[in-house]
Amino acid sequence: MVGARMRTGAVSAGAVLLACAALGACVPTTTSTDAEQKVATGNLIACFQAAARRLDDGRSDALTIAIAMQGPCSGPRQQVKEVYGAGLPLQARLTLNDNMDAKTIETATTIVMEERRKVATVR
Numbered sequence: 001m002v003g004a005r006m007r008t009g010a011v012s013a014g015a016v017l018l019a020c021a022a023l024g025a026c027v028p029t030t031t032s033t034d035a036e037q038k039v040a041t042g043n044l045i046a047c048f049q050a051a052a053r054r055l056d057d058g059r060s061d062a063l064t065i066a067i068a069m070q071g072p073c074s075g076p077r078q079q080v081k082e083v084y085g086a087g088l089p090l091q092a093r094l095t096l097n098d099n100m101d102a103k104t105i106e107t108a109t110t111i112v113m114e115e116r117r118k119v120a121t122v123r
Contacts, residue, residue, distance in 0.1 A: 031087030040076070040083040047073040048108050052115040062116070066108035077104060 030037075051069040070077070081100060085093040 030084060032083045036083050040080045044073060044076040044080050044104075045107075045111070047076045048111045049115060052108070052112045056112055056115065058116065058119070062109050062112040063105070065112045066105050069108045069112075070104065073108075 048069055051072045052065060055068050055072075056065045077100070081093075081097055084100075085096050088096065
């Protein structure tokens, strides 16, 4: 399972959610390496974390912030799609993109809530 390979200190639970939910059932064979997948996913999670810290006012709904984070993180989102979609047939890439688009909002929302918990603990 993709998520099981990604559990490191540098990659948050959001990465595991993203990988398992968006990619688990639709990646039969990809030409990208585990290292490439880990780097791409880590870049996306890092972007989401930075965007959450920058955009979250602490009052808006977490989903609203997560939606706002999609634009600033469009580059890393595209990188993940390209890396995980490398070598896949067209239909599998389309399924990957649909699943990822649906799950990135969920993952970003989780990251907003994680960042809020960190701020609350510091206070």
